[in-house]
Amino acid sequence: DNIIQADHGTHMVSIIAGYKSGEIVGVAPGVDLIIAKTELHRTKSGRQGQGWPYEFTVEEDMWIAGLEWAEKKGAQVISTSLGYRSWYSDSSLDGKTALISIAASLAAKRGLIIVSAMGNRGQDSLEYPWPKPYIVAPGDADGIITAGGVTKYRAPWRGSGTGPTIDNRMKPELVAMSDTVVVVKPDAVSEIEGSAGTSDATALIAGLCALILEAHPDWNADQVKQALFATAFDPKPGPDTIIDGKEINIFGYGIPNVDSVLKLYPPERPSYTKDQLLDPYPNPFIVNTTNDKIYFPFFLTRPTRVAKITIYTLSGEFVFDTILAPVLRPGRYGIEGKKEELEQFGAVWNGTNENGKLVESGLYFVVFRTGYTTDVKKFAVVR
Numbered sequence: 001d002n003i004i005q006a007d008h009g010t011h012m013v014s015i016i017a018g019y020k021s022g023e024i025v026g027v028a029p030g031v032d033l034i035i036a037k038t039e040l041h042r043t044k045s046g047r048q049g050q051g052w053p054y055e056f057t058v059e060e061d062m063w064i065a066g067l068e069w070a071e072k073k074g075a076q077v078i079s080t081s082l083g084y085r086s087w088y089s090d091s092s093l094d095g096k097t098a099l100i101s102i103a104a105s106l107a108a109k110r111g112l113i114i115v116s117a118m119g120n121r122g123q124d125s126l127e128y129p130w131p132k133p134y135i136v137a138p139g140d141a142d143g144i145i146t147a148g149g150v151t152k153y154r155a156p157w158r159g160s161g162t163g164p165t166i167d168n169r170m171k172p173e174l175v176a177m178s179d180t181v182v183v184v185k186p187d188a189v190s191e192i193e194g195s196a197g198t199s200d201a202t203a204l205i206a207g208l209c210a211l212i213l214e215a216h217p218d219w220n221a222d223q224v225k226q227a228l229f230a231t232a233f234d235p236k237p238g239p240d241t242i243i244d245g246k247e248i249n250i251f252g253y254g255i256p257n258v259d260s261v262l263k264l265y266p267p268e269r270p271s272y273t274k275d276q277l278l279d280p281y282p283n284p285f286i287v288n289t290t291n292d293k294i295y296f297p298f299f300l301t302r303p304t305r306v307a308k309i310t311i312y313t314l315s316g317e318f319v320f321d322t323i324l325a326p327v328l329r330p331g332r333y334g335i336e337g338k339k340e341e342l343e344q345f346g347a348v349w350n351g352t353n354e355n356g357k358l359v360e361s362g363l364y365f366v367v368f369r370t371g372y373t374t375d376v377k378k379f380a381v382v383r
Helices: 008-017 057-072 099-109 196-213 221-230 258-264 339-347
Strands: 078-082 113-117 147-151 174-179 181-184 192-195 241-243 246-249 298-300 305-313 318-323 331-333 362-370 375-383
Touching: 008 196, 057 078, 057 099, 078 099, 078 196, 099 113, 113 196, 113 221, 147 196, 174 196, 181 196, 196 221, 196 258, 196 375, 221 258, 331 339
Parallel strands: 078 113, 113 147, 147 174
Antiparallel strands: 181 192, 241 246, 298 331, 305 318, 305 362, 362 375
């Protein structure tokens, strides 16, 4: 991006998927990202504050277009660390008026998990002092998870918006850290910095949703939300705050606890603690021509710049080796028959030796090496 482009999105991506050993680990570093830029504002330009608006109404349309594009690309979780209210009255923030909120609600009904920020009071804190209800669009949308803020001490972060909505729906549903959250420093090679705001809470909760879907890939959006709500820790059981006889929503269901979710609903997939080679397929590998292929799925627990597959005969004679595409992210590769993924990274073999000749029938070893571990599997070749 141009230097005048705001780096807020980079901060949020690092909360969700950042990884550098010993420095930063995002909530879900193995997640696949689909990134849509929908904002126009320039916070690093001299034009800011000199007649150059911070927000534009067209950004709502751009967000909706981005949402539709991401859904077509197969997105399951939408993380939205933004919000609009400057061109809306309080009475309009009912989940049914703002275009962006209507779109978010419709997407949630279609099965997407939408996580959006409650909003930060900022310059509005004089008109909306804590804890007076304060919310932004699309955080007011029905059916989504709206994220409020807490400190590391589980106390309210007083810059956070609070509910209920104007039509008396509970918002936020969940709260998470919004004070000095560690993020990458976008304009540096290897530095971190702090970030504050309900945007951070949004990214944290969206990452948790991705973790739950990794453990339970068959769950729908409602199951994910219900599990998070049912296991959340409420720092203040009972009514949050009562003002003029009206309950103010500060914590919603509480602080999400993914550990409790996975204990209550054990993962459907096995967990891995080290880089690992999974079972090759097809096995046996029937070779008729060099167009036939065997695939070597694998699992990485951390990013790696070096990953290598080597094939040996049962007696230990070298047959073939290949170095996989560099800088692989954590995650499962080639599971559930995703052959194209393995072909992209080179984790396949066509049954030939280093001279290009088809090997003989028999048992073979495949050795998978990364910079952290070595794993071995056995398979059969049939000609």
